[in-house]
Amino acid sequence: MTATHHHEHAIRQLLESLVGALRAKDLDAVREIYAPDVVSFDVEPPLQHVGIDAKLRNWVRVFDTFATVDYELRDLALTVDDHVAFGHAFGRLGGTLADGTPVPGTWVRGTFGLRRDDDRWLVAHDQVSVPVDVRTGAAATDLEP
Incomplete structure (x- = not known):
């Protein structure tokens, strides 16, 4: 296995572990x-969340809102070298709300910047x-997807 393939495999495992961690809350x-x-540009305000504590506050809100969390990452594409990598994929967050309401989720576009x-x-x-309809x-x- 080349170094690039090794790094790509490690990143794919990392993002799979993120999916597992989200599902496990x-x-x-x-x-x-x-x-x-x-630095995270998430769908919730403000425009940016800086630092791990700010990033985790978003997930705390999700975990408090959902009794069960389902997260799916699909069509992940990666570009990798020895020190940095970037990727893009589609993600969908769903599950069951605290009141028992099932939520299938909405597909979003996700981009990841990684460093070793x-x-x-x-x-x-x-x-x-x-995506936004620019007219409305x-x-x-x-x-x-």
Whole structure:
């Protein structure tokens, strides 16, 4: 296995572990995936969340809202070298709300910027976006990959 393939495999495992941590509502496991100085452009205000504590506050809100969490990451494409990597995929967050209401979720676009610290890959930046109808300003939440 070449170094590039090794790094890509490690990053895919890291992002799979993120999916597992979200489904388990395991905030400590989620923390281990992100760099301490992560910058996140998430779908919730404000425009940016800087640092791991700000990033985790978004997931705390999700975990408090949902009794069960389902998260899916699909069509992940990666570009990797020895020290940095970026990727993009489609993600969908759903589950069952605390009141028992099932939520199938909405597909979003996700971009990840990763860096290797020592021999460990961490998410240093992520961005989640929803397509917008520019004429109305409304989010296009009915699209599927």
